[in-house]
Amino acid sequence: MATQFLLSEQQMQQLAPQLQGYLSDQLGLEIGSFDARFLLDFLADKMGRDIYNKALQDAQTALAARLETLQAAIWELEK
Template identity: 40%
Template sequence: MKPIVFSKEETADLAPRLQAFLRDELDVEVGALQASMLLDFMARDLGHGIYNRGLYDAQALIAGKIEELADAVFALEQRPPAR
């Protein structure tokens, strides 16, 4: 798996959100550099778990849709006329 690397724009969006979370929920003040470093750590060391959870959820959604399609195709089956 390729490492998760955020663009400068993504980091500029995500780091302040992380700073706000730490401040509001944990009463921890961190600077922009520290938030960026924490974001990098989370992406590198925790990101695979979050990414994999997304894949599992997508697989479950696709499997459900395939089952719906199979049911719809089965519903098209024609029966021979009654005698």
């Protein structure tokens, strides 16, 4: 199965050092930049779809609440 890169180079440049710092601080584990990028690719591949779908669900919930508020405002304006 071919590797699918889900994160841009800019995202990798930002996230890899953060992941390295987290692993160092929390687990005392020192990993290099290549390993951090490899782990990020793995995590994005395995969890990216679920995180994306959850974000869409949250957006849909927020939009529905906003629409309900707008509908109530329109009903108040009706004569």
